[in-house]
Every structure is written in structure tokens, then in C-alpha cells.
Amino acid sequence: xxxxxxxxxxxxxxxxxxxxxxxxxxxxxxxxxxxxxxxxxxxxxxxxxxxxxxxxxxxxxxxxxxxxxxxxxxxxxxxxxxxxxxxxxxxxxxxxxxxxxxxxxxxxxxxxxxxxxxxxxxxxxxxxxxxxxxxxxxxxxxxxxxxxxxxxxxxxxxxxxxxxxxxxxxxxxxxxxxxxxxxxxxxxxxxxxxxxxxxxxxxxxxxxxxxxxxxxxxxxxxxxxxxxxxxxxxxxxxxxxxxxxxxxxxxxxxxxxxxxxxxxxxxxxxxxxxxxxxxxxxxxxxxxxxxxxxxxxxxxxxxxxxxxxxxxxxxxxxxxxxxxxxxxxxxxxxxxxxxxxxxxxxxxxxxxxxxxxxx
Amino acid sequence: xxxxxxxxxxxxxxxxxxxxxxxxxxxxxxxxxxxxxxxxxxxxxxxxxxxxxxxxxxxxxxxxxxxxxxxxxxxxxxxxxxxxxxxxxxxxxxxxxxxxxxxxxxxxxxxxxxxxxxxxxxxxxxxxxxxxxxxxxxxxxxxxxxxxxxxxxxxxxxxxxxxxxxxxxxxxxxxxxxxxxxxxxxxxxxxxxxxxxxxxxxxxxxxxxxxxxxxxxxxxxxxxxxxxxxxxxxxxxxxxxxxxxxxxxxxxxxxxxxxxxxxxxxxxxxxxxxxxxxxxxxxxxxxxxxxxxxxxxxxxxxxxxxxxxxxxxxxxxxxxxxxxxxxxxxxxxxxxxxxxxxxxxxxxxxxxxxxxxxx
Numbered sequence: 001x002x003x004x005x006x007x008x009x010x011x012x013x014x015x016x017x018x019x020x021x022x023x024x025x026x027x028x029x030x031x032x033x034x035x036x037x038x039x040x041x042x043x044x045x046x047x048x049x050x051x052x053x054x055x056x057x058x059x060x061x062x063x064x065x066x067x068x069x070x071x072x073x074x075x076x077x078x079x080x081x082x083x084x085x086x087x088x089x090x091x092x093x094x095x096x097x098x099x100x101x102x103x104x105x106x107x108x109x110x111x112x113x114x115x116x117x118x119x120x121x122x123x124x125x126x127x128x129x130x131x132x133x134x135x136x137x138x139x140x141x142x143x144x145x146x147x148x149x150x151x152x153x154x155x156x157x158x159x160x161x162x163x164x165x166x167x168x169x170x171x172x173x174x175x176x177x178x179x180x181x182x183x184x185x186x187x188x189x190x191x192x193x194x195x196x197x198x199x200x201x202x203x204x205x206x207x208x209x210x211x212x213x214x215x216x217x218x219x220x221x222x223x224x225x226x227x228x229x230x231x232x233x234x235x236x237x238x239x240x241x242x243x244x245x246x247x248x249x250x251x252x253x254x255x256x257x258x259x260x261x262x263x264x265x266x267x268x269x270x271x272x273x274x275x276x277x278x279x280x281x282x283x284x285x286x287x288x289x290x291x292x293x294x295x296x297x298x299x300x301x302x303x304x305x306x307x308x309x310x311x312x313x314x315x316x317x318x319x320x321x322x323x324x325x326x327x328x329x330x331x332x333x334x335x336x337x338x339x340x341x342x343x344x345x346x347x348x349x350x351x352x353x354x355x356x357x358x359x
Numbered sequence: 360x361x362x363x364x365x366x367x368x369x370x371x372x373x374x375x376x377x378x379x380x381x382x383x384x385x386x387x388x389x390x391x392x393x394x395x396x397x398x399x400x401x402x403x404x405x406x407x408x409x410x411x412x413x414x415x416x417x418x419x420x421x422x423x424x425x426x427x428x429x430x431x432x433x434x435x436x437x438x439x440x441x442x443x444x445x446x447x448x449x450x451x452x453x454x455x456x457x458x459x460x461x462x463x464x465x466x467x468x469x470x471x472x473x474x475x476x477x478x479x480x481x482x483x484x485x486x487x488x489x490x491x492x493x494x495x496x497x498x499x500x501x502x503x504x505x506x507x508x509x510x511x512x513x514x515x516x517x518x519x520x521x522x523x524x525x526x527x528x529x530x531x532x533x534x535x536x537x538x539x540x541x542x543x544x545x546x547x548x549x550x551x552x553x554x555x556x557x558x559x560x561x562x563x564x565x566x567x568x569x570x571x572x573x574x575x576x577x578x579x580x581x582x583x584x585x586x587x588x589x590x591x592x593x594x595x596x597x598x599x600x601x602x603x604x605x606x607x608x609x610x611x612x613x614x615x616x617x618x619x620x621x622x623x624x625x626x627x628x629x630x631x632x633x634x635x636x637x638x639x640x641x642x643x644x645x646x647x648x649x650x651x652x653x654x655x656x657x658x659x660x661x662x663x664x665x666x667x668x669x670x671x672x673x674x675x676x677x678x679x680x681x682x683x684x685x686x687x688x689x690x691x692x693x694x695x696x697x698x699x700x701x702x703x704x705x706x707x708x709x710x711x712x713x714x715x716x717x718x
Contacts, residue, residue: 041560059647060559063687098464105467106459106481122465171537178530183562184547200419201400288418328422 007135008071011036015130016048019097022121024049026084026098031297034225035131037069045080046072047087056083081107085114095119099127128302132294133316139340141226142295142318145182146338146349149221149228152176153352160234160359162211166191169217170204177221186220186227186299197233198332200289200324211237214331220299220338227299229320230350231336235358246283246325247333247356253277253323254335254354257291257305261321261339261346267309274323275307283325292320295338317341318349366494367430370395374489375407378456381480383408385443385457390656393584394490396428404439405431406446415442440466444473454478458486487661491653492675498699500585501654501677504541505697505708508580508587511535512711519593519718521570525550528576529563536580545579545586545658556592557691559648559683570596573690579658579697586658588679589709590695594717605642605684606692606715612636612682613694613713616650616664620680620698620705626668633682634666642684651679654697676700677708 015036019025027046033039033055036046041061047054055072057065058080065074077083088096096115098108100122112120134142156173170189177185192202193209197216209215218231235243257274271291278287290306295318303311305319313319319341324334335354339346374395378384386405392398392414395405400420406413414431416424417439424433436442447455455474457467459481471479493501515532529548536544551561552568556575568574577590594602616633630650637646649665654677662670664678672678678700683693694713698705 040562062647063685064558064560100465100468101463103464104460105457105462105464108464108467109459109481122468171534175530175534188543199423201423203399288421326422 007137008036008038008069012048012053012071016050019123021095022097023093023095024088024091024097025123026096026103028099028102031225031301032099032130035297037072039065039069039072040225041065041068043080045084047084049091049093052091054087056080056087081110081114084111088115088118093118095121097121097123099123101128129311131296132302133314134296134318134340135316138226138296139316139318141224142228142338142340143349145186145221145223145226146228146230146351148180148182148223149177149186149219149230150350150352152180152221153217153219153230153232157234157359160209160215160236162209162213162236164209165206166193166196166204166209166215167206169215173217173219177219180221182221182223183225184222186222186229190216190218190231192216192332193236194331195329198326198328198330200326200332200334209236212240213237214243214333216332216334218334218336225297227295227297228350229295229299229322229336229338230352231322231324231334232352232354232357233333233335235356237358239356239358243331243333244356246327249278249281249283250323250325250333250335251354251356253287254321254337257321257323258337258339258346258348261313261319261341263313263315263341263343265313267303267305267311267313268307270305270313270321271307271309274321278323278325286325286327287323288326289324292322292336294319313341315341315343366496367396367428371407371412371430375409378482380454381456382452382454383447383450383456384482385455385462387458387461390584390660391458391489394656396431398424398428398431399584400424400427402439404443406443408450408452411450413446415439415446440469440473443470447474447477452477454480456480456482458482460487488670490655491661492673493655493677493699494675497585497655498675498677500583501587501697501699502708504545504580504582504585505587505589505710507539507541507582508536508545508578508589509709509711511539511541511580512576512578512589512591516593516718519568519574519595521568521572521595523568525552525555525563525566525568528574532576532578536578539580541580541582542584543581545581545588549575549577549590551575551691552595553690554688557685557687557689559685559691559693568595571599572596573602573692575691575693577693577695584656586654586656587709588654588658588681588695588697589711590681590683590693591711591713591716592692592694594715596717598715598717602690602692603715605686608637608640608642609682609684609692609694610713610715612646613680613696616680616682617696617698617705617707620672620678620700622672622674622700622702624672626662626664626670626672627666629664629672629680630666630668633680637682637684645684645686646682647685648683651681651695653678672700674700674702
């Protein structure tokens, strides 16, 4: 199924209009290239002039590039830096705005050598907001991804019991998401039981679930390139008072943050709300990461919901809210939803209940 | 299961001995960090002085870093560039050798600003050979990965018939690899039928297999972090003369290249042997990628078996051999094995037969 080409030309136009004085923009991020052209392959580069658009790919991707990206001219390179230099020469480019968080130093040094008269200007940090506000079609895909993931999770929940290995649960969950229509898992599914749940980014291993374990499951599905992201922390068997208390505090932090989300509020304010609640309970130093991040063609993208981020949320942004408390060597709790920012609040796209489930 | 720490200190020692005059080496590649320390998390940095080794991670990974990498001091950062600068100050570093193909321009500019008196030197291209020669334990893991993948493929082969969708085969193959003990698939499995097989890097979709299709399956498994990589191209139903002829030519190119592999032969020579065979048949322009690449902690790593690469193969290197011919809009054939270079030749680690299978 081919996409309608129109979203791509609109997106390129919006991008170009932000940099009227730069001869060419050099886009290297794979997801940005996909967003701007529809090209789903790898290792490419996109150059956008005032009235031209060239997608540079190596020999492996020429056929695919022509099919995926009818709105761009396709240029075949052997070495990417040489291709970029050739296209810059062809269009007599004097200045290039480039993605400095993506371009590597080795390629940068080659480009400066090949194009000694060209001025290279890092695109400003605001560039990373290119994909932050989603259109209806993008939101539908994220919603669909969240539904598929949630349905798979509901089916897998029943296998979570003492004696089952973390990685069996992770595998079954990923398999069910794909059977349910996901292209792939959003990331390597985290299933972390007991002390492993104290690691915010655990890899599922051969640890078996035991009575009294928190089991933290961080998972998501990809549909049409778009990701969902959700974390459920379940309790197996009997819960201690301390476990119930920490779970309650994390859930309150999560709920307060979600309750504060709406267009116009700053990203840092959402983080502050979640963090101050845990700080007041003396747990702030155990909440070792930001409160959330944007979700879209990448599972982590702009905006960041973290201390000091002054950017305002906008309607159409899709972000996670995921406070967590981690007691090293003991256990941890993280509760995460993906939500759509609206003018008046937000819509929670990940629909699994976050009330404490003791199973 | 913890690794014996000794391979890590030996590897760091070997790395450091190559750069005796550089105060500190800055390692950013995730797999290089894993290779040198055992740390399996992400987003870190490793700094290696003459007599000190510091693993820098953000708050999410502190607990894991201490457990994974007992040979390194763990330093927690909020922003990676700030952490690197702090460690450089602490050790009064005057020169830093860094991975220029990994460091981004944005982080590089921040580091230069924070450390104005430090000389930054890109590590030479030979640095990418750090992991190229594998030890026995590494080879065992790749062999195991190849065995798991091959066994899963044998089971999945029976479902390849007209009417089955590409993505069903891909999903089943990945599921069986993981059930068989793989941590994950080496990469998104390629199952490309009919005209899709003319795309060297197709994504499995909802195309159903039809009689007369070539079905190209490029797959691999990961064990203990190590990858396998193998491509089988099967023919469903009846083969045309042209299909048989092209398959035979690609298989001959593959066999000749493998027959030439042994320690001491240059990487470019292996590519030349495969390519010249296809050139002689007038198919050279349809073989649009290199002949092979190293395989290990990454599925693509040094060495590259491509035109002009003068590096000599060494015993213990593990490389793919994967010539292909792609007829745009029609079909393609790629035949790939992963092999271990030895002093006298090579050992094929991927054991699925590459004779034309018409099923």
C-alpha cells in the first residue's frame, strides 16, 4: 500500500520554511528521512534545497527508494559523504544545515574536506521537534499499536506466575503482538522480576518468577512505523506493606503528572509534578530518570519530559509518563502510559489498568 | 552467569598498548564497550587511561554497570559530555583518542568547548578491527547462534508454499530461533518473495508466495551477544531456465569466494573473485553490494569484503560471503554463509545446504 504523497511534500515545505536562508538541509536521521519522504530503508541521506529534494542511497536501496519516495530525486552513492558532496556541487550549494546529533565526526571531517567553501551549520535544537506534533494518521497508528500491545499483554498476563522465566514471558508477549498485527516490538521487551525490577533497563533473562516478586513489564508494538510504550508492574503472590506503599506513591506521581498534561504546560512542569511527589516521600533519589518522552517513528523522541525543559506541550504531541522508584538489590516499580496531548488535557492511548494488580 | 573478568582486562590491555602516547581513549560504541568491559547496557562511555578505566553511565544503568563491569570504575553522569569532561579533568588528560565514526558532531563540539586544552585525535581506521579476530569463546557463541538459526530454518521450511505470507514466515522463524535459545534475531528477518527478492534489503510484508517465486530468507540468531547471518533463496514450484542459470552463477560465485578464504588473503581479493565470476556472465552491475562483512557482537563489523579492501584475513575472523544478483522488478538471488577464517581455509558455520532447493 503506497502512502499518499501529499503529507511528505507538506512536511518538506514546513521544514524548508524554517530555514529560508540555508541553501540546503542535510537530513541523516533514518526516521526523519522516512517522515519527509516515505523511504523506509536505511543508510540514506536527504538533501532539501529551496526547490529540489534529493534522496541519496547506496546500490542496495535504489529500487526501494524510487518506489517509496516518488517525491524525491534518487541519487546513488558508493560512499555517502561523496554523494553528498556531489549533490552539493550540482546545486552550487554555499551553506548546509545539518543534524549535528546524527552526523558523525568522521563523516563531518570528510565533508568539510570535500566542500571547503561550504559553510556547515548545525541545525538548532528545535529541529528535533520536527516530528513532535502528530497528524491524525500518525495518531491512529500509535493508537492501533497501543491496542495491539495491550491485547497481547492481557493474554500474556495469565502466564505470569511463580516458576515462569522472564524471557518466556517476553517472547510470548512479542509473539502475540506480532500475531496481532504489529510489525515488530517497539524495543526489546523488558520483563524484570524481583531484584531485576530495580534495574530501570533490565534484559529479560532466565530468572524465574517467585512469590512476592514485583514483575515489571515494559513493552510496546510498532504499526506502520509508529511505536507504543507502556509499563505495567504486577505483584505476584503476597505484597508487603512497603511494596504497596511504594506502588501507591508511584501511581500517584503518574496520575498527577497525567492530570497536569494539556497544551501549553511546559515539559519540565510535568516532570516537576511527578518528581516532587516522590521527593516529598523521600524517594526522589530513587527516581533516576526523566518522567517521559515523545513517541512516534522512534520510541524515544522529542519532547523530553525532564527537569528544566521549557518547551510547551502542544496538542497532537504523544508522550509517555513513566515515573519509577528503584531500590537497588531489592525491587522497583515503574508505571507508564503513552498519552496524546490535547487542548484540554490528554487522552491515554495505552489502556491497561494501572491499579496495583496482585496476581 | 558472570563472565570471567580476565578477557576484559586482556582486551583493554591490547587496546591501550596500541596507543601508548594518548592520555585517554574514549570509547563510545556500545558493542566496543561491551567487548572491553562486559557492560551490556546502553548510552555509556568508556575512558581508558594508562592505568585507569572508567565506565560512564547515566542513572538508569549504575546498578547494572557495577554488576556487569567489575573491572571498571563506574561514574554516573547526567549529560554524557559533561561526564567525559569531568573524568578527563580528574585524570589531567591532555589528549583523547576517540571513535570518530561514532561520536556525533554535537557531542564533539560540546567536548571541545568543555576541554579547550585537550587535543582530540580520531582513532585510526584500523581501530575498527579491535573485535575482528575472535577468541574460542566468541567463536563458540557464533557457532551456537548459527546452529539455532539453522535448526529453526529447517523447521520453518515446510511452511513455505504458495499462499503463505512473507511476514508469517519471518515471524515463525524468529519465534523458533528464540524458543531454541536465541536471545533475539540478529536483525529484522528478511523474507522476500517474487519481485520483493529483487530488493537486497526487503521488509517482510503481506505479499503471499506464488508458484514460480524465489523466496529469499536472510536470517540469523544472537547468542551471548554474538550474531549469525545466513541467506537461503528457495524456489517455490517450477523454476524457469533463467532462474536456474542465475542461481547457479551466484552459487558458483559464493563457492569460489569461500574456496579462496584463508588467513593472509586480502579482503578485496575475496570480493574480486566473487564479482569477477558474475562480471564474466554479464551480471556484475546487478550485484549491487559488497561480498561480505565481519560478524560478531554486531551483525555488520570489520572486516569488509569489498573492492579495494587491502586488509588481510586473519585466522579467527568470522565473515559472511553473500554474493547476490537482483533483477529489478523481477526477482533476485542471494546466497550467504558465515564462515570462520583459519590458517588453511575456512569453516562454514552456517550449515544449511545452499544447493538450489525447489520446493
